[in-house]
Amino acid sequence: xxxxxxxxxxxxxxxxxxxxxxxxxxxxxxxxxxxxxxxxxxxxxxxxxxxxxxxxxxxxxxxxxxxxxxxxxxxxxxxxxxxxxxxxxxxxxxxxxxxxxxxxxxxxxxxxxxxxxxxxxxxxxxxxxxxxxxxxxxxxxxxxxxxxxxxxxxxxxxxxxxxxxxxxxxxxxxxxxxxxxxxxxxxxxxxxxxxxxxxxxxxxxxxxxxxxxxxxxxxxxx
Amino acid sequence: xxxxxxxxxxxxxxxxxxxxxxxxxxxxxxxxxxxxxxxxxxxxxxxxxxxxxxxxxxxxxxxxxxxxxxxxxxxxxxxxxxxxxxxxxxxxxxxxxxxxxxxxxxxxxxxxxxxxxxxxxxxxxxxxxxxxxxxxxxxxxxxxxxxxxxxxxxxxxxxxxxxxxxxxxxxxxxxxxxxxxxxxxxxxxxxxxxxxxxxxxxxxxxxxxxxxxxxxxxxxxxxxxxxxxxxxxxxxxxxxxxx
Numbered sequence: 001x002x003x004x005x006x007x008x009x010x011x012x013x014x015x016x017x018x019x020x021x022x023x024x025x026x027x028x029x030x031x032x033x034x035x036x037x038x039x040x041x042x043x044x045x046x047x048x049x050x051x052x053x054x055x056x057x058x059x060x061x062x063x064x065x066x067x068x069x070x071x072x073x074x075x076x077x078x079x080x081x082x083x084x085x086x087x088x089x090x091x092x093x094x095x096x097x098x099x100x101x102x103x104x105x106x107x108x109x110x111x112x113x114x115x116x117x118x119x120x121x122x123x124x125x126x127x128x129x130x131x132x133x134x135x136x137x138x139x140x141x142x143x144x145x146x147x148x149x150x151x152x153x154x155x156x157x158x159x160x161x162x163x164x165x166x167x168x169x170x171x172x173x174x175x176x177x178x179x180x181x182x183x184x185x186x187x188x189x190x191x192x193x194x195x196x197x198x199x200x201x202x203x204x205x206x207x208x209x210x211x212x213x214x215x216x217x218x219x220x221x222x
Numbered sequence: 223x224x225x226x227x228x229x230x231x232x233x234x235x236x237x238x239x240x241x242x243x244x245x246x247x248x249x250x251x252x253x254x255x256x257x258x259x260x261x262x263x264x265x266x267x268x269x270x271x272x273x274x275x276x277x278x279x280x281x282x283x284x285x286x287x288x289x290x291x292x293x294x295x296x297x298x299x300x301x302x303x304x305x306x307x308x309x310x311x312x313x314x315x316x317x318x319x320x321x322x323x324x325x326x327x328x329x330x331x332x333x334x335x336x337x338x339x340x341x342x343x344x345x346x347x348x349x350x351x352x353x354x355x356x357x358x359x360x361x362x363x364x365x366x367x368x369x370x371x372x373x374x375x376x377x378x379x380x381x382x383x384x385x386x387x388x389x390x391x392x393x394x395x396x397x398x399x400x401x402x403x404x405x406x407x408x409x410x411x412x413x414x415x416x417x418x419x420x421x422x423x424x425x426x427x428x429x430x431x432x433x434x435x436x437x438x439x440x441x442x443x444x445x446x447x448x449x450x451x452x453x454x455x456x457x458x459x460x461x462x463x464x465x
Contacts, residue, residue, distance in 0.1 A: 147380070147381075147384055151364070151377045151380060151381060154373065154376075154377055155364070155367060155368050155369075155373065155374065155377055156369075157367045157368075161363055161364070161367050164359070164360050164363050165360045165363070165364065165381060167356075168353050168356040168357050168360060168385075169357075169384065169385070171349075171353055172391075208384065208387075212380055212383070212384050215301065215380050216376075216377060216380045219301065219373075219376035219377070219379075219380065220373055220376060220377055
């Protein structure tokens with residue numbers, strides 16, 4: 001397991017240092033959420049109703065934006081080749097990178113969610129639940145995005161292609177994430193079923209993501 | 223002839239050239255027969271003549287899912303068995319599948335207006351088919367952006383297998399959620415719920431659409447093989463010019 005944690009620590013260190021851009025996702029999230037009331041008008045009742053959806057969309061876009069860098073820099077400086085030749089299974093190495101990516105991009109985002117919720121007039125009581133759904137759902141976004149990142153680095157293409165590939169696959173996560181958040185805030189549907197499905201989506205992509213990403217890298221970079 | 227024999231593109235092309243005219247003729251005949259039967263089928267007591275949209279909508283919907291199924295098998299063939307024709311089959315099926323999905327969405331929308339009172343609702347069946355369409359477009363985008371055909375087809379194969387998760391969601395969406403779209407009525411426990419006067423034309427049309435799919439698919443595979451040959455010849459020519 002030392003190699004696994006070594007990769008996690010290395011990736012986190014790289015993203016925190018100069019040029020890593022770990023907090024860029026959280027900053028982007030803040031800007032997107034700030035722009036929503038300008039587009040929709042500062043109607044507090046409306047914002048309270050669609051607040052969870054805005055937070056989820058912002059989180060989805062922010063996590064998508066950071067995916068580009070997941071393999072690209074490692075591919076440029078050759079460390080990706082070392083990972084592929086290493087003794088550790090590529091699936092595990094890729095999973096370690098995804099975990100580091102989640103810790104540095106998704107976690108700050110979840111931490112600032114309650115503050116942004118205040119701006120959107122979401123009740124304080126409900127803020128914890130929205131943050132909880134993000135905590136349960138963002139791993140799915142990261143691990144599904146992992147597949148897209150691997151495919152786009154194998155084709156040496158990024159940017160919009162990555163978004164086109166990844167976004168359709170994240171639709172179920174968005175549906176159940178927003179459903180769970182809304183159920184907790186306005187009801188009347190129970191919170192349990194959508195939330196457990198959200199957890200199931202995260203767990204399933206935790207398995208599917210690394211396997212598919214490793215296959216994409218192996219077949220693409222050979 | 224075993225599947226492995228078809229790995230030789232020349233042998234495959236001879237087979238296609240022999241089969242394709244017959245397949246095309248059968249498609250035309252079955253379409254003529256099916257359309258005539260569909261035109262003479264009785265109107266629905268509630269929906270009137272609009273029920274005839276079903277004869278296009280339902281086969282297109284089935285084939286949109288079969289197209290992805292075929293691409294998934296081809297993807298396994300590319301990644302696991304490395305069959306040389308598998309990536310050609312997968313690449314040729316993608317635009318055809320996307321077209322059938324588009325037909326399904328458009329006819330469904332036109333059918334929804336008179337019967338449901340709206341062109342579009344965000345229910346589970348409609349949304350999951352829309353996602354299927356987006357996935358098709360994603361695979362096509364992958365093929366468009368890849369410089370090297372082999373690399374592109376392997377990437378598309380991985381994406382196809384990941385996207386295959388959506389197929390059971392489409393199939394069972396009408397059972398899992400309470401949707402505006404009706405649940406399955408053709409194949410179900412206790413026999414079909416569709417009257418024979420409508421069921422038979424529908425099945426004939428489904429057969430005609432399936433033949434159309436395979437006619438287009440074989441022709442597209444042939445074109446893809448020829449396109450790759452042209453590409454290879456161009457590369458050789460460019461090398462000769464340089465040397």
